[in-house]
């Protein structure tokens with residue numbers, strides 16, 4: 001990737017360590033000057049444009065496509081349908097493991113959801129391909145769409161999320177509820193949401209014999225490489241993926257999607273490089289989304305306001321042909337102590353694209369319901385919601401009974417409350433107004449997210465001139481991963497950051513694992529750390545066995561040589577002994593127009609303890625981004641499904657609301673110091689997703705405090721405030 005020149009624009013002072021410095025993004029100048037080339041910016045010589053035709057029905061068959069009309073259009077080179085799609089080595093409906101989802105690659109004329117790809121038109125220009133796709137004018141045999149959480153009979157899935165048990169419990173929840181002095185029993189609903197990264201899925205694919213070269217955004221290069229290798233029946237080594245820049249991922253670029261594979265199929269069919277870019281509305285179906293949920297919570301406390309029972313039941317939805325189940329109830333596993341806890345999931349199948357991991361899958365969805373219910377419980381006990389949380393937060397992980405590897409939640413509550421000014425909060429609702437007469441409300445929410453790590457690899461080189469190279473196929477989705485990882489690389493080689501050439505972003509480099517689960521910095525960071533230690537150890541060995549060296553015969557017993565692998569034996573032991581999580585507390589203020597019900601989030605303060613902070617600038621930005629998602633979850637985002645057609649009616653960024661600058665409140669992030677000696681040798685926990693978890697509930701609770709109306713159906717919109725359901 002010689003064309004990509006990364007640079008540090010802010011001179012920094014090194015106080016003995018590159019880690020911990022608030023360096024600016026190494027790719028920042030490239031991005032703000034437009035020099036960073038994203039996948040869709042690539043134009044290899046001879047390139048053609050592919051456009052997908054997608055189904056307008058949610059269930060049935062494609063009966064006819066006017067291929068002749070499309071082919072006759074000037075500039076159209078090829079039309080690929082089920083009839084002439086090149087053969088694949090693997091059935092796209094084969095599900096070999098947890099992370100291989102079924103894809104729609106023109107294997108059948110069966111339509112299983114709206115916006116399913118049904119043909120590809122390849123042409124000399126984008127315009128010709130677009131017109132050709134329109135000329136296909138499909139006719140369908142339509143069957144009625146089954147949508148909604150009562151679409152079909154519900155069942156208990158074999159697993160939820162990435163292979164978690166669908167049902168878990170500790171203690172006897174029914175007995176706890178029967179013995180409870182006070183109880184809250186409520187149902188909360190969350191809508192379908194779509195990832196909507198700025199950059200749509202895009203691919204530029206070129207074949208040379210059996211070698212495939214592609215530019216495409218990916219959160220996991222090696223997994224994508226493996227999937228493509230299986231489908232095309234070629235070796236992973238003959239697939240070269242370049243993914244230096246992602247315009248957002250959020251989970252929908254975690255695994256390679258059907259449309260991306262279709263781009264490579266089209267290139268193979270026409271024998272020329274092909275570019276395929278999804279239109280925004282085409283992203284509402286074949287690339288995953290967050291499924292809707294209905295969550296029934298039952299909480300019980302004793303006479304002292306101590307929680308003694310938590311029951312969290314989720315009903316959610318998957319597609320008719322594959323399994324992904326939003327693990328919302330699992331949000332109750334961690335934050336609050338209770339002798340009895342039960343979590344369970346049931347699901348229905350509907351004529352939708354398969355749901356997928358979407359930023360804080362399960363935690364985001366479940367947290368807004370749990371935090372709302374906790375607030376309702378505090379109110380039933382006549383307690384301040386922060387005081388109730390301080391009384392009930394967990395000292396050991398409730399569902400597993402394991403101690404936390406480290407936890408600074410109390411400190412998060414304390415620092416966040418102090419900065420926010422929580423002590424001035426009146427207990428009752430509708431007590432505060434601003435100068436303009438708007439109702440003001442304050443809410444709090446607890447944030448937790450597991451500290452995960454996956455397998456990762458890196459390669460370190462020390463040159464004879466004293467400079468170093470660190471290679472790792474890591475992904476920067478805009479979160480600043482390259483910058484933070486380069487800082488870790490410099491420390492791993494005991495060099496200054498400018499002395500280390502940091503190479504990343506292509507599948508030819510060592511597998512960094514997936515940039516997901518808030519685990520990327522820990523995973524790739526530990527691989528880098530271990531590779532650095534390994535190369536230093538070899539250097540020490542050379543030095544101590546080299547006669548002319550002053551270190552000759554000194555022995556290198558003080559140097560621990562690691563294998564360049566992620567997980568040492570003692571780390572693995574720690575994983576089973578401790579529950580590992582990042583924690584936080586979020587405080588939110590909203591203002592509500594008493595007549596019109598219009599809601600604005602005006603101020604959010606989040607205090608987070610997430611272990612060692614590699615780059616406070618990047619971390620603050622990640623947490624701010626998470627908190628904006630939380631505001632969005634509480635007040636903005638919702639995909640509206642037309643029950644007759646099974647189509648999303650607001651499949652565009654004008655009507656699918658995400659916060660714009662004017663919607664974003666004043667944000668303050670407090671990084672609470674935490675040293676977790678067990679999580680990994682570097683002490684790193686993730687920060688990508690935790691910001692959402694406390695915030696959504698804090699905003700919902702603030703809306704109650706402002707208005708006295710408890711809305712249990714999200715997002716909270718003005719109609720739901722004025723006419724509570």
Ligand code: MOS
Nearest residue numbers: 251358359516517
């Ligand atoms: Mo994320 S949903 O872990 O990309």
